[in-house]
Structure formats: structure tokens, C-alpha cells
Amino acid sequence: MTARQLDRQAAEQRIVKLRDLINDYRYHYHVLDESIMSEAAADSLKHELSQLEEQFPDLITPDSPTQRVAGKALSKFAKVQHQTRMISLQDVFDRAEVAAWIQRMHKVRSDITEEFLCDIKMDGLACALIYEDGVLTRAVTRGDGLVGEDVTMNVRTIQNVPLTLRANQRFAHFLRGRTEIRGEIVMHKEDFAALNQRRRATGQPEFANPRNLAAGTIRQLDPKLVAERPLHFVGYDIIRDNLEDTPTIAFGYQMMNELGITTSRQTQIVYGLDEVMSYVNHLDELRQSLQFNTDGAVIKLNDRRQFAQLGIVGKTPRAAVAYKFAAExxxxxxxxxxxxxxxxxxxxxxxxxxxxxxxxxxxxxxxxxxxxxxxxxxxxxxxxxxxxxxxxxxxxxxxxxxxxxxxxxxxxxxxxxxxxxxxxxxxxxxxxxxVYRVKGLSGPLILKRSLAHFASKGALDIDTLGEKNVEALVEAGLVNDLADIYRLTKDDLLKLERFAEISAQKLIDAIAAKKQPALERFLFGLGIRHVGAQTAIDLTNHFKSIKKLLVATIDELREVDGVGEIVAESIVAWFADEDNVTLLEKFADLGVTPQFTKKSGSLTGQSFVITGTLQSMGRDAAAERIRELGGTFQTAVAKDTTYLVAGGKVGASKLKKAEQYGTKIIDEQTLLELIQ
Known part of the structure; x- marks a missing residue:
């Protein structure tokens, strides 16, 4: 049926039915979070309504769904005085402050009932909707609480704001006289993300956060621009001239829903301090999954008469507080x-x-x-x-x-x-x-080098996991990161030409034996830039766990001997990389638990530097033995160096520094006596 087929009387009847059905769709969709028809069907109804109204313009009413965007852009917003002040709430931050607030109310009125209405504290723009005989006549921002700005034309474009309160036999008297709905104008997180994604695609600057965008949008002078952005109104209070119309805060929420006003759906009546805190803690866990941002909870005395009798102190009511979560x-x-x-x-x-x-x-x-x-x-x-x-x-x-x-x-x-x-x-x-990448090094090549280092003698010392086996595992796709070696099975290895029954079992056993590696070896094996074997030991002795090192500040890292600004920043950067954090979590999931054991022995408190060539062992082997006995191996002579071991082809600069600092110079034989 089209508009051309109807006479005026039939069109008028059709228009009324269309408006009622469209408003009913809006109520179910925005308030009850359910759909009685598809969005496409609803759009089709709106289109038919607009065609009829275009044919019979005298039948257009201000509350028609087609009249959400109307009028020219404004030159400025008119100032409006609030009939009752839009008050702010006192902030509280922990259980003790909530308890103190309840106690203060008892001091003013000893007979208050500890029945509270808790709700989410929405991060949006506060606004009051004024309905006269059920029809939206004005929307006013909070402003300074006493005087706000008339943003009616813009608020009319918000799809979930009813232009007429929903007819309800039980609450018919709310469709007579003045009804004020107070709430927050917000933008859903997914809508905000989608809007920024579109702006990125077109090279436009992104918006900072949903709250600022909602506030900035409502203060646009052109309602058509406001209509392009998906805002929502969420009610939190209803005000009538007669206090008996709304005996409790909770009753007001029920009325708002019945009249077609969207609420947060997170309200709960609680009793006493313990239940208040239980609600707060639950909301803190839940809030990331909510449609819109929140920074806390609102706690109000439910009884309106007691609420009013407790009065206001300064700019805040005694009977309500805002519990603020930790700042995001x-x-x-x-x-x-x-x-x-x-x-x-x-x-x-x-x-x-x-x-x-x-x-x-x-x-x-x-x-x-x-x-x-x-x-x-x-x-x-x-x-x-x-x-x-x-x-x-x-x-x-x-x-x-x-x-x-x-x-x-x-x-x-x-x-x-x-x-x-x-x-x-x-x-x-x-x-x-x-992303910039290292030239000439593919991901697999880097992984091979990293895994070879991880399994080397200085790190986890995994027997039989040498360069050839590392290469075979990576090329076969069996290992995609360091932690993957702990997923390997004997059957995996037997599929490769390099492994037979015995060699496969040997490698699996060798890897399993390193599921509780020494923390300093594990840390060194991760390959963090500037973190050598000795620095790994020093970090381990200081922090004693990966978890503590993960959250260590630069200043805390610099407290470790041998860790300066560059090393500290390198460590912080490694732990800031999402891939690295994921890798550590994967190690933990696979049962890899690095162990801290404080090294002590005959060389505890003594530090060594080796210069020249040793005849009896390599420098790495000597360093390893020194560390096993609790000593510190250094690469350069410093003020705290105990011994400089002079081997063959001694470096003159190190000898000079040793003499300068008073470091004792010993030969290889003396070193062997100390470490054996």
C-alpha cells in the first residue's frame, strides 16, 4: 500500500498505526533489548510514514518518528535554569570510605534503612529530558547544575529517546503534567571503534574517547551532524512534582522502563555495607564486557523521603555517593x-x-x-x-x-x-x-639463532639440541617459538630423517629435564638485548622471579649492579613486547617453571675478570665455574673487581686499570686453585 492509494482519512488512520508500531519497535529494541522485527523492516515502515506525511503535511506531529532531525542549524544554545538542581556526587574509593559515608548518614538520621539502589556510573554527558503531558518538550545539559544549555534539537536525533512517553495504564498519570528524566548521553564502545576505523580509512584524525565525543557531538550546532553519530540516552532518575509518585529510587527505574526510557540494566537493590561492596566488586569484573564505558558505581539510599530529609552538603547530597574504580x-x-x-x-x-x-x-x-x-x-x-x-x-x-x-x-x-x-x-x-624488519634475516632464521642460543651450554644446556637439530625442527614446522620445544613428542621427531628411536627419546628426555631451569639460565636464554650471563645472574639475585622482573621499573632495574640506563630500557622494552609476554605465558602453560636458587660458595662476594688466553679451559668454562661457586664474572675491570686473571697475551689496558683500582692480579694456576 502506498501513500497515493489513500485518501486523507485513511492516511490519518494509517499514520497513527505506523507511529505506534515504530515506537513499539523502538521500545522493544532500545529498552527491552529485544527485536520484534528486523531493522530493514522498521526502516521500510519509517519510509512509508515519511511518504504519507509528505503527501499530508498537516498530519505531521512533533512527536512523529520522522521528526527527529528537523530545523536549521542553531547559532548558539539558549541557557535554561533547572527546576531542581542537577547535583554532583561525592567520590569514594574504597570500602572504608563507603562505611564512613553510611555512618555519617546515621549521625544525621538514626532511623535510616540501609537499603541502597546501586547502578553503574556511566561515563557520558549528563542531560535532563523534560516531558509535558508525555511529549518531549526540552532537553537540557547539566551545565553548572543550576543552569544548562537547551540541546533539544540535537537530543531529538538520538534514536532511543522517545519523543512521546509510552502509554501505560498503570502509570497513566505520568503522561499528565511535567515529568523529568535525568540520565547520561553515551556512545557504545563498538560504535566508537567503528567510527574511528572509518576516520582512519579516510585519513581523518581519530577521536580520543567515547565520552568526549558524546559531549562534543551534543554541542554541535547542526542537528544533522549529530544525527550521523550513534548516541544513546541512558536514564538514571525520574522527577515528578509529587514525591509520592516515586517513593523509591528503584520504583523510578521501573517506571522509566515502562514509559520507554532505556536504563543500564545493571541496577540492584542491596542491603548494608557487605552487599554494597559485593555489587561494586562484581561490577568491576563485569565492566569491560559492557556496551559503554564506566568509571565506577553509584550508590543511593533507596527511600526517596529519607533521601530528601538527609539534604545536601555544599553541592553533593548526603544520601548518595559515586564509587570510583581505579583510573583507566x-x-x-x-x-x-x-x-x-x-x-x-x-x-x-x-x-x-x-x-x-x-x-x-x-x-x-x-x-x-x-x-x-x-x-x-x-x-x-x-x-x-x-x-x-x-x-x-x-x-x-x-x-x-x-x-x-x-x-x-x-x-x-x-x-x-x-x-x-x-x-x-x-x-x-x-x-x-x-613494520620495519631486519634486512636479510627471515623469521625462521632468527628463530633458529634464538633457539640455538636458548639450548646452548650457557643458557639451558639442553643435550643434543644443537644447531643441526634446531634447523631440522624449525624447517619441519615443529617449532615456531622457543616454548614449542616443550610440545614435542617422540612421534614428532621420528618423522624427521635425523632421528631414530634412541636419538628421539634422548632429545625428548633432555628437554623434559629442563622444565625447571635455573632462573638465571632461563633469563639469559631468552636473548634479551644487553643481558649477558652475568647480568642475568645479577637480575635473578635481585628480583628472584620473572613476575617481579616483568613489572620492574627502570629505576628499580638500575639498582642492580652492572645495569645502567641502556640495559634497563632494553629489559623494559623486551617485556613490553606483546609477543614476548605471550611467549612467557606459553612457557607457564606448558609447565616450564624457572627456579631461583641463590648461589653461594667459596667465591661468594668475589668478582673476576679474565684477560688473555687460558691454557687449561676456555673463558666461558672458567666463568661458569666462578658463578657456580657464588662469584661474579665481569667483562671489564671495575672498582669492585677482586681479581684480574692474567693469561697469555695479556691486555695492557686491563692491567693498567687493575693497578689503578688496586685489583689483585693472579695467574691461571692461582685461579685453578680457587675454583677447584
């Missing part, structure tokens, strides 16, 4: 930008910054992903940046506060940084890729 954003200063080389040869830049607490944990680094991301952010050393971390995800740099940038700041020249940090390597950026 924080600012800090970029100390350095370090490039980490992954197992595939990819060069990943990492921002190292002053430690800052984000989402309840201390973070000090964030991956910058690639050169394009550095250019997009225009992040530089010395910049003040906003760090964000949603839940357990790895922290990221959200934006640079360029207003705080130093005048002599220099942008990052990525190729030059690669050349400076890795002068021994050449890099290439393959066409169509965003």
Missing part, C-alpha cells in the same frame, strides 16, 4: 623510545615513561606498534602523554599533550633511530607493510 587513564612523561626486535625480525618501538598507576596497576611502557603510529601520534621524547588501559589489556598511548611540549623537542626519525640503536643491523620496510 593517567598522564606521564615519555623518558625514551626504545626499539625492540621480535622473533620475526620486526622492529617494534616502545615508549618508556615515568611509572604511573593506571587501572590499579603500575605501568611504565607502552608499545607504539610501528613508525606510522609514532608519526600519527607525533610522540617525542620528553612529551607528556595520556596513557589508557582498559582492564587487563596492555597500556597504550592515547594522545600527546602538545601544549606541554618543550620548545627544543625533536620529532622521531624512525630510520635514523634504527641505525642508532642497532648499528650492526640493516632494516627494510616491505612494500605495503607498516
Amino acid at each position: 587513564e593517567a598522564t606521564t612523561v615519555v623518558r625514551d623510545i626504545v626499539i625492540s626486535i621480535g622473533r620475526t625480525g620486526a622492529a617494534t618501538p616502545v615508549a618508556v615513561f615515568d611509572p604511573v598507576v593506571v587501572a590499579g596497576t603500575t605501568v611504565q611502557h607502552a608499545s607504539l606498534h610501528n613508525a606510522d603510529e609514532i608519526a600519527r601520534l607525533d610522540v617525542r621524547r620528553g612529551d607528556t602523554v595520556v596513557i589508557f588501559k582498559a582492564g587487563d589489556i596492555i597500556p597504550q598511548v592515547q594522545t600527546v599533550l602538545k601544549e606541554l611540549r618543550e620548545a627544543d623537542s625533536k620529532s622521531i626519525d624512525y630510520p635514523a633511530e634504527l641505525a642508532r640503536q642497532y648499528p650492526e643491523l640493516a632494516f627494510v620496510r616491505p612494500e605495503g607493510e607498516a
Whole structure:
């Protein structure tokens, strides 16, 4: 049926039915989170309605679904005084502060009931919707709480805002007189991500976060621009002139849903402190899966009469508080930008910054992903940046506060940084890729070198896992990272030409014997740049576990003897690489548990440097023995060096330094007596 086939009377009847059905669809979709028809079907109904209204314009009413976007752009927003103040809430941050708040209420009114309505604290723009006789007449922002801005034309474009409250026999009196709905205008996380993805594709700058975008959108002067962005209104309170209309906060939520207002669906009535905290803790675990961002929970005394009697102190009511979760954003200063080389040869830049607490944990680094991301952010050393971390995800740099940038700041020249940090390597950026990679080294070749090092005598010392076997395992696709050797089975090896029954079993047994390696050997075997065997021992003795080393700050790392700024930043960069973190988790999943055992023996507290050639053993073997006895092996003479072992072809510079520092010079025979 088309508009041309109807006379005016039939069109009027059809229009009423279409409006009712479209509004019913909107109610089920936005409020009840269910669909009574497909979106395409609903769009078809809206199209028919618009055709009828175009044919009979005198039948158009302000609350018609077609009238969400109407009128010309405004030159400015009119100021509106709130009938009742839009108050702020006092923030609390832990159980003790919630308990103190409840106690303060008892001091004012000893008979309060500890029945609370808890709800999610939405991270959006506060707004009040004013309905007169059930029809939306005005939408006003919070402003300063007393005076806000009239944003009615823009709010009308929000699809889940009913232009007319839903008819309901039980609450028919709410369709008479003035009804005010207060809530937050938010943008769903998936809509925000999709919008930024489209902007990236067209080369436009991305928006910072959903909350700022929602607030900025509502303050656009052209309603048509607002209509292009998917905003949502979520109600949290209903106000009537007669307090008895809404005896409890919870009853108000029920009414909002019945009248067609979307609420968070996270409300709960609780009793006493323990149940309040149980709700808060549950919400903290749940919040990452919610459609929109939240930074806490709202806790209100449920009884409205008691709520009103407790009154307001300053700008905040006594009967409600906002429990704030640990901040998911924080600012800090970029100390350095370090490039980490992954197992595939990819060069990943990492921002190292002053430690800052984000989402309840201390973070000090964030991956910058690639050169394009550095250019997009225009992040530089010395910049003040906003760090964000949603839940357990790895922290990221959200934006640079360029207003705080130093005048002599220099942008990052990525190729030059690669050349400076890795002068021994050449890099290439393959066409169509965003990542620079080590030139001439494929992922498999890097993996072969890494695995050979991991299995070497200085590291895990895995018997029979030499270079030839490493090459065979990688080329056969049996090993794709270091941890994969712990997945190997005898049957896997027997498929390769190099292995027979005995040799296959021997390698499987040798690998299994290293599932609890010495922590310092495991750490050295990971191949972290600048972390040699002795540094691995020093780090192990200081931190005693991989978990503690994983979260160590640069300043904490520098407390370790022999660890300076460059080594500390290299360690931080390695643990900031997502691939490396995943590798450590995989080791743990496969039952690999490095063990810390403090080395002690006859050489504890003594340090050695060897210069020249030893006749009885290699330098590595001597270093290993020194460490086994609790001693420290150094590569250069320092003030704390106990002995300089002078072998054949002694280096003159080391002898000179030993004399300068008063280091005792011994020969090979004396060393053998000490280590045997």
C-alpha cells in the first residue's frame, strides 16, 4: 500500500498505526533489548510514514518518528535554569570510605534503612529530558547544575529517546503534567571503534574517547551532524512534582522502563555495607564486557523521603555517593623510545615513561606498534602523554599533550633511530607493510639463532639440541617459538630423517629435564638485548622471579649492579613486547617453571675478570665455574673487581686499570686453585 492509494482519512488512520508500531519497535529494541522485527523492516515502515506525511503535511506531529532531525542549524544554545538542581556526587574509593559515608548518614538520621539502589556510573554527558503531558518538550545539559544549555534539537536525533512517553495504564498519570528524566548521553564502545576505523580509512584524525565525543557531538550546532553519530540516552532518575509518585529510587527505574526510557540494566537493590561492596566488586569484573564505558558505581539510599530529609552538603547530597574504580587513564612523561626486535625480525618501538598507576596497576611502557603510529601520534621524547588501559589489556598511548611540549623537542626519525640503536643491523620496510624488519634475516632464521642460543651450554644446556637439530625442527614446522620445544613428542621427531628411536627419546628426555631451569639460565636464554650471563645472574639475585622482573621499573632495574640506563630500557622494552609476554605465558602453560636458587660458595662476594688466553679451559668454562661457586664474572675491570686473571697475551689496558683500582692480579694456576 502506498501513500497515493489513500485518501486523507485513511492516511490519518494509517499514520497513527505506523507511529505506534515504530515506537513499539523502538521500545522493544532500545529498552527491552529485544527485536520484534528486523531493522530493514522498521526502516521500510519509517519510509512509508515519511511518504504519507509528505503527501499530508498537516498530519505531521512533533512527536512523529520522522521528526527527529528537523530545523536549521542553531547559532548558539539558549541557557535554561533547572527546576531542581542537577547535583554532583561525592567520590569514594574504597570500602572504608563507603562505611564512613553510611555512618555519617546515621549521625544525621538514626532511623535510616540501609537499603541502597546501586547502578553503574556511566561515563557520558549528563542531560535532563523534560516531558509535558508525555511529549518531549526540552532537553537540557547539566551545565553548572543550576543552569544548562537547551540541546533539544540535537537530543531529538538520538534514536532511543522517545519523543512521546509510552502509554501505560498503570502509570497513566505520568503522561499528565511535567515529568523529568535525568540520565547520561553515551556512545557504545563498538560504535566508537567503528567510527574511528572509518576516520582512519579516510585519513581523518581519530577521536580520543567515547565520552568526549558524546559531549562534543551534543554541542554541535547542526542537528544533522549529530544525527550521523550513534548516541544513546541512558536514564538514571525520574522527577515528578509529587514525591509520592516515586517513593523509591528503584520504583523510578521501573517506571522509566515502562514509559520507554532505556536504563543500564545493571541496577540492584542491596542491603548494608557487605552487599554494597559485593555489587561494586562484581561490577568491576563485569565492566569491560559492557556496551559503554564506566568509571565506577553509584550508590543511593533507596527511600526517596529519607533521601530528601538527609539534604545536601555544599553541592553533593548526603544520601548518595559515586564509587570510583581505579583510573583507566593517567598522564606521564615519555623518558625514551626504545626499539625492540621480535622473533620475526620486526622492529617494534616502545615508549618508556615515568611509572604511573593506571587501572590499579603500575605501568611504565607502552608499545607504539610501528613508525606510522609514532608519526600519527607525533610522540617525542620528553612529551607528556595520556596513557589508557582498559582492564587487563596492555597500556597504550592515547594522545600527546602538545601544549606541554618543550620548545627544543625533536620529532622521531624512525630510520635514523634504527641505525642508532642497532648499528650492526640493516632494516627494510616491505612494500605495503607498516613494520620495519631486519634486512636479510627471515623469521625462521632468527628463530633458529634464538633457539640455538636458548639450548646452548650457557643458557639451558639442553643435550643434543644443537644447531643441526634446531634447523631440522624449525624447517619441519615443529617449532615456531622457543616454548614449542616443550610440545614435542617422540612421534614428532621420528618423522624427521635425523632421528631414530634412541636419538628421539634422548632429545625428548633432555628437554623434559629442563622444565625447571635455573632462573638465571632461563633469563639469559631468552636473548634479551644487553643481558649477558652475568647480568642475568645479577637480575635473578635481585628480583628472584620473572613476575617481579616483568613489572620492574627502570629505576628499580638500575639498582642492580652492572645495569645502567641502556640495559634497563632494553629489559623494559623486551617485556613490553606483546609477543614476548605471550611467549612467557606459553612457557607457564606448558609447565616450564624457572627456579631461583641463590648461589653461594667459596667465591661468594668475589668478582673476576679474565684477560688473555687460558691454557687449561676456555673463558666461558672458567666463568661458569666462578658463578657456580657464588662469584661474579665481569667483562671489564671495575672498582669492585677482586681479581684480574692474567693469561697469555695479556691486555695492557686491563692491567693498567687493575693497578689503578688496586685489583689483585693472579695467574691461571692461582685461579685453578680457587675454583677447584
